[in-house]
Amino acid sequence: ExxxxxxxxxxxxxxxxxxxxxxxxxxxxSSYWMGWxxxxxxxxxxxxxxxxxxxxxxxxxxxxxxxxxxxxxxxxNSVYLQMNNLRVEDTAVYYCARAEAGAYDIWGQGTMVTVSx
Amino acid sequence: xxxxxxxxxxxPVTPGEPASISCxxxxxxxxxxxxNYFGWYLQKPGQSPQLLIYFGSIRASxxxxxxxxxxxxxxxxxxxxxxxxxxxGVYYCMNGLQVPITFGQGTRLDIK
Numbered sequence: 380e381x382x383x384x385x386x387x388x389x390x391x392x393x394x395x396x397x398x399x400x401x402x403x404x405x406x407x408x409s410s411y412w413m414g415w416x417x418x419x420x421x422x423x424x425x426x427x428x429x430x431x432x433x434x435x436x437x438x439x440x441x442x443x444x445x446x447x448x449x450x451x452x453x454x455x456n457s458v459y460l461q462m463n464n465l466r467v468e469d470t471a472v473y474y475c476a477r478a479e480a481g482a483y484d485i486w487g488q489g490t491m492v493t494v495s496x
Numbered sequence: 497x498x499x500x501x502x503x504x505x506x507x508p509v510t511p512g513e514p515a516s517i518s519c520x521x522x523x524x525x526x527x528x529x530x531x532n533y534f535g536w537y538l539q540k541p542g543q544s545p546q547l548l549i550y551f552g553s554i555r556a557s558x559x560x561x562x563x564x565x566x567x568x569x570x571x572x573x574x575x576x577x578x579x580x581x582x583x584x585g586v587y588y589c590m591n592g593l594q595v596p597i598t599f600g601q602g603t604r605l606d607i608k
Contacts, residue, residue, distance in 0.1 A: 385504075424545060424602075426599070481533035486547075
């Protein structure tokens with residue numbers, strides 16, 4: 380079965396760090412772009428970051444540049460989102476998704492990140 | 497940044513009746529390869545988003561044929577020929593052409 384499964388969400392204080400993981404299975408992970416999309420409570424979808432297969436190109440939304448890093452480990456079929464200097468407004472469900480044909484075709488169940496003191 | 501504007505934002509529909517959602521992008525989503533890098537997604541209550549339509553008009557795997565997408569450039573439409581109870585949720589359009597990738601505000605479809 381083609382799927383991605385996120386983990387790593389937690390409650391963290393403002394200014395803290397967290398690393399999200401996304402494990403892929405059922406497809407050749409190294410051949411796909413991967414991305415992260417978040418959804419604040421009661422709000423819409425917001426793109427966070429995306430990475431080209433092989434990791435040569437990485438793109439971020441402006442408000443996470445310099446704080447978040449997307450990277451992958453092909454040996455583990457996984458993509459990660461390292462989040463530093465977290466803010467209250469980063470509170471959201473974070474989804475990992477596979478990119479294909481200009482769309483996100485496979486989504487995980489999401490992992491909740493809560494930033495609060 | 498490309499701004500995606502959906503309408504309507506709320507859509508009550510009687511089961512068996514058709515429904516239509518529009519999305520307009522502030523810039524053309526037509527790539528040099530002739531494809532519109534535009535997609536429709538449905539987020540059912542309590543679930544993750546799922547891809548319905550990509551390249552503006554191609555149904556994703558497993559999507560019922562009552563869903564259809566049309567449009568090109570900056571104006572796109574999602575049509576449901578006969579709404580079923582399982583179609584309730586929030587529908588989003590997405591710019592997949594250039595970063596930052598952007599989504600529409602979402603259209604909430606409810607059953608009357």
